Each structure stands twice: as C-alpha cells, then as structure tokens.
Amino acid sequence: xxxxxxxxxxxxxxxxxxxxxxxxxxxxxxxxxxxxxxxxxxxxxxxxxxxxxxxxxxxxxxxxxxxxxxxxxxxxxxxxxxxxxxxxxxxxxxxxxxxxxxxxxxxxxxxxxxxxxxxxxxxxxxxxxxxxxxxxxxxxxxxxxxxxxxxxxxxxxxxxxxxxxxxxxxxxxxxxxxxxxxxxxxxxxxxxxxxxxxxxxxxxxxxxxxxxxxxxxxxxxxxxxxxxxx
Numbered sequence: 001x002x003x004x005x006x007x008x009x010x011x012x013x014x015x016x017x018x019x020x021x022x023x024x025x026x027x028x029x030x031x032x033x034x035x036x037x038x039x040x041x042x043x044x045x046x047x048x049x050x051x052x053x054x055x056x057x058x059x060x061x062x063x064x065x066x067x068x069x070x071x072x073x074x075x076x077x078x079x080x081x082x083x084x085x086x087x088x089x090x091x092x093x094x095x096x097x098x099x100x101x102x103x104x105x106x107x108x109x110x111x112x113x114x115x116x117x118x119x120x121x122x123x124x125x126x127x128x129x130x131x132x133x134x135x136x137x138x139x140x141x142x143x144x145x146x147x148x149x150x151x152x153x154x155x156x157x158x159x160x161x162x163x164x165x166x167x168x169x170x171x172x173x174x175x176x177x178x179x180x181x182x183x184x185x186x187x188x189x190x191x192x193x194x195x196x197x198x199x200x201x202x203x204x205x206x207x208x209x210x211x212x213x214x215x216x217x218x219x220x221x222x223x224x225x226x227x228x229x230x
Contacts (some may be wrong), residue, residue, distance in 0.1 A: 002027070007044035008091070010054050012083030014066045016040070020052040021079055025091050031080050033141050039073040048075050087138070095138035102142035103131065103149055104177075107159070110206040114160035119208040128157040162207040165189070168217065169226040172197030178220050185213055 002024035011020045012026055028043035040046065048063060048078055063070045087095070110123040132152040137145060138182040150159065166186070170178045179199060182188065187206035193199055205213060210229075217225050 012079040020049040042117045111159045128153040170199040174221045175199035
C-alpha cells in the first residue's frame with residue numbers, strides 16, 4: 001500500500017457524480033497498461049471518495065448506480081481504466097522518460113540499419129527520437145506510439161524491419177530448457193523431436209533480435225547448438 005503523502009488522485013465522473021481514489025501513480029499506470037498489479041497494493045486508502053481532499057466518501061447508492069457494485073477492487077479497476085490520473089509535472093516527466101526508453105528498446109530490438117544489416121545501438125535511436133522532437137505520451141503504451149515515432153525518425157535514422165528465419169538443432173540434454181526460452185523470444189514455425197532426443201526448430205524473429213538470440217541459445221547450450229539463418 002502506497003503512503004498517503006506519495007499518492008495522487010484518480011478521478012472518474014459519470015451521471016453527474018464524481019468518484020476519486022488515492023493511488024500510487026506508477027502502479028496505477030502499470031494497471032492501465034494491462035500489467036498485473038494487485039489493486040490493494042496501489043491504493044493509499046481502501047475507500048472510494050466523492051471528494052478525496054475533503055475526505056467525503058462516495059455513497060453506496062452512487063456506487064451501485066454508476067458501477068453496478070460497491071466492491072472496492074472492482075470500482076477501483078473501473079476508475080483507473082475509465083478515469084483520469086492526476087500526476088505532478090515531475091511524475092509526468094519521469095514517466096515520459098521511462099516510456100521513451102521502452103520505445104527506443106522496441107526499435108533497437110526490432111529494426112536494423114539497412115546499410116550494415118545490424119541493429120542500431122539504443123543510444124543512437126534515442127538521439128534520433130530527441131532530434132525529431134517526437135512528443136511522447138506518458139498515458140499511451142510504447143506499442144501504441146511506435147508507428148508515429150518511426151515515421152518521425154526515418155528521415156534521420158535509416159531503418160529496416162526485416163524478419164529472419166533461423167533453423168536450430170538442440171542437443172537432447174538442453175532441448176527442454178531451450179525450447180521454453182526460445183518460445184519467449186521468437187515464433188516457432190516448426191518443431192520436430194528426433195529419436196535421440198534432439199530438437200529441430202525453425203523459428204522466425206525480427207532481424208534486430210538475431211545477435212541477442214544467438215547469444216542466448218549459445219549460452220543455454222554451452223555453444224553446442226547448431227544454428228543457421230535460412
């Protein structure tokens with residue numbers, strides 16, 4: 001549970017009625033983005049207010065009228081998803097910087113420099129975004145903002161989105177562990193188990209992820225996996 005002095009107000013208005021809750025700004029935004037967050041952990045006070053500053057609690061009838069329930073967790077979830085979260089200037093700046101880093105990471109991992117066939121370093125991508133003076137919205141997800149950011153920086157930074165297909169043969173002693181890890185990094189197009197317990201895979205992933213993917217597989221198999229771009 002967040003400390004009261006560190007909480008901000010999240011407000012939702014409907015049918016002429018106002019509802020407010022006191023929340024941790026970062027956890028509240030994480031909840032809005034679909035991340036798993038325990039409702040009770042993001043609240044400073046487990047109450048639904050009519051006016052949080054005055055300490056006026058919302059009535060049971062008003063909660064039932066607007067939300068169809070008086071259960072705190074269900075009401076809080078709706079307020080966070082449908083309402084507005086009041087952030088300080090510093091909180092907004094911090095969240096925009098964090099969102100920028102997420103966007104930069106997506107570009108660096110998914111795109112390549114068509115001149116070299118290699119990913120751009122994150123620092124170079126971030127510099128291009130700042131040069132293009134792209135407005136980052138702290139309330140939108142990195143994925144939602146990616147198309148606009150890419151359009152803005154492509155005149156500054158050469159980018160190419162390319163998918164790579166990679167064939168792998170994993171020795172029996174590593175197959176199970178490696179398969180689980182690979183599914184978290186790439187799309188498995190074909191999977192075949194050989195009689196000796198070895199695993200053949202055909203996977204597809206963004207070209208920018210190839211170096212990281214190779215390093216991860218080699219690390220998990222101590223360099224014993226056979227890997228080939230097809």
